[in-house]
Amino acid sequence: MFDLGVLVTAVASVLGVGLLLGAGIPLVYALGVRARESERPGSTAVGALLMTACVLLALAGIAVIVFGDAIFGA
Secondary structure, eight states: OOOHHHHHHHHHHHHHHHIIIIIHHHHHHHHHHHHHHOOSTTHHHHHHHHHHHHHHHHHHHHHHHHHHHHHHOO
């Protein structure tokens, strides 16, 4: 029997991970650059935090690609 709930959960999971590790990284980078260029107090720290998050997300994506079988089991 076709289970629509499982399908929706699977699609939402794939979409969430794709946005986080795919389109989310350039978004975080752009927000970090914008914060670094801002003249507001504390914006340099926010920009540095966003840049650090961008690097960590990229490293997490690389780790999933390289070690995906060991992490999630095949």
